[in-house]
Amino acid sequence: MIARLLHAHRNGALDTDELSGLVVDLLIAGFNTISHQLSLALIAFSYHPHQWMLLREHPELGEQAVNEVLRYSPTATIWRHTAADLHHKGLLIPAGTPVHLSAHAAHRDPHACPDGDTFDITRGRSTPLLAFGGGAHYCPGAALARTELAEALTALASRLGPPRITGPVTWRPPVGVSGPETLPLSFHPL
Template sequence: MSTAAQTSSSSGNVPFLDVTASGFTFDRPQVAVAREQNWWAETPVGPLVLRYAEVQELLRDSRLVQNGRAFLERNDVTGGLVHDWFVQLILHRHGVDHARLRQLVSKSFTPRVSRELRPFIRTAAERLAERLATTDVCDFVDMFADPLPVTVMCRLLGVPAEDYDTFRRWSSNIGLVFGLDHDRGLLPRVEESVTGLYGYVAELVRRREDEPKDDLISDLLRAQRDENTISTDELLNLVVTLIFAAHDTTRHQLAHAMVAFSKYPEQWAVLRERPELAAQTVEEVMRWCPSVPVIFRVAAQDVDYHGLHLPAGTFLMLCVQSAQRDPRVFADGDAFDITVTREAAHLTFGAGPHFCLGAATARTELAEALPALASRLGPPTIAGPVTWRHPIGVSGPDALPLRFG
C-alpha cells in the first residue's frame, strides 16, 4: 500500500499528525489546529482528511473503495481464516456484487424491524440499568455497553440466551482486526474469534435448515433456497460480519456516551428531565464522539482532488470525528449539547452505497438505552483508569469504571 510520502499536493501548507503515537486521539487540540491549516494532513500511514465538506464528498467518490485485501496485506496477512473472512466482507464488495448482498440483508434491517424490536430493547436496557443502580462503582462496558447489543443481536439471529456470554467474547474481539495497523500482535485474538464464530454460526445454520424460525438466519436460508442468490460460504460470512458490526460499534458508542456525559453532567440532567430529546441525544453523541473516528478508503485508480494527488493503491483516512466538529458546518462544534438541533447530518454511518445497514437498529438501541439510564441514575463520573482501544478502527473504552450520581 502507498503511504503519505507517495502523495503530492500543490499546497505547501500541509500539517503533520502522528496518529500512531501513544495516547493520540482525534479530539486533541492539534487536530483542530491542523483542520484550520488545511483540509487534509500528512500522517505516518497516509493522508488524513479533516474537514466536513471534503469527507462528505470523498465518502461518495467511486474512485475510492474499501479494500480488505489491501488492508491485510499492508499488515502481512496474506492467507488464513481471518484473511478469507475479511476480504469477502460485504463492506469490501462493490458494484453489482455488493448490491446483491445488500439487497438480501437489507430486508432484515428496515426501520419497521427496528420499531418492532423497540419494546424488547427497552426491556433489556431497563433491566441492565436496574443492575447498575445496585452497585457503587461498576465497569460500564462489562455490565451494560457489552451485554445490551449482544442481547439484541442474539434476538435477531435466534441465538439461545445461555450462549450469550460465549458469543459476546468472540464478537468483542473480532473487531480488533482494524487494530492490526498499529498492533499486529492482535492477530491471534482475531483468529480465535473468527474461528469460534464461524463454527457456532455453521451449527446454528444447520439447526435452522432443519427447524426454521422467525429470525435473520432463517430469512437468509429462505432467500438462499427461493432466490438462489447467495452461496453457503457467503451466508456464513454475512452472519459473522453482521455479528461483528452489530456489537462492537454500538458497545463502544454507548461507552463513549458515558464519557461525554461525565464531562457534561448538566446534559445528563437535561436528558433526565426531557426524555423526548432521546433521538436528538443519539445524533449528538455520534457526532461528538463517534465509535468509528476514521473511515478507511483506498484509491482504486490515480486520483487528483483539490490539489492532492493520490496514486492508485494509496491508503486514505477520512476523519469523521474531526469533520463533525468542523466550525464551517457546526457552530460551537467542540461542545457537547443535546439541546441543539444540528442542521448538518453526522457522517458516522458513512455515505453512498455503503451507508451502514444497521443504522436504524443502532439508533433505536441508543435511543432506548440512554433514557433508561438517565431516568434511574445520577450523572456518571469516571471512577478509575479507563482502558481505550486505539482510535484508528472501531474505538472506545474496553474498561470504563463509573460511579452514577
C-alpha cells in the first residue's frame, strides 16, 4: 500500500503533505485503531449485555453489530484544515484552520439518527458513518477493520458470556485515536 502511495506521489496524484498524512494514518490505523475500537465495542456491550446475547444467538448480526459499534462509540476524531474561509453562525474560520469533528456527536445527533443514544445491533445502517472519514479521505483499511471487528465480536460472543468491566478504565486523550489505555474486563459465565 505504501509503495502505491509513493508511486502516486511520484506521478503527482498526491502532494508531500497528503503522502505523509496517509502513511502516518496507515501505520496508526493498522496498529492502534482496531484495538481501541474493539475495546470500545466491549465497553458498549458491557453496558448492554442483552445485545451481546443477541449477537451470540444470531452471529449473522456481526456486520450490523460492527456498524452499530462504529456509530455508537467511534474511536476516531476527524481532523481537517479548512480549504477556504468559512463563515458559520457569525463565526469566521479562516482558511487553513485546523478543525476537529466529533463523529461521536454527529452519529448521535437526533436529526441524523433518531434514538441515537440507544445501542441496538439490529439497527439498519440508515445514516452515513463518519468513523472512517469520507470522500478522498476515506480510510483505505475500512473493509479490513470491519472484517476484523466482526470476526472478533462474533468469536468472543460465541464462546463467552457478556463482558463486564471489573475496575477503573483509563483513557487516551480524546483527540485522534481515542479509547481506553487499560480496560479491566471479565466475561460473565454462560
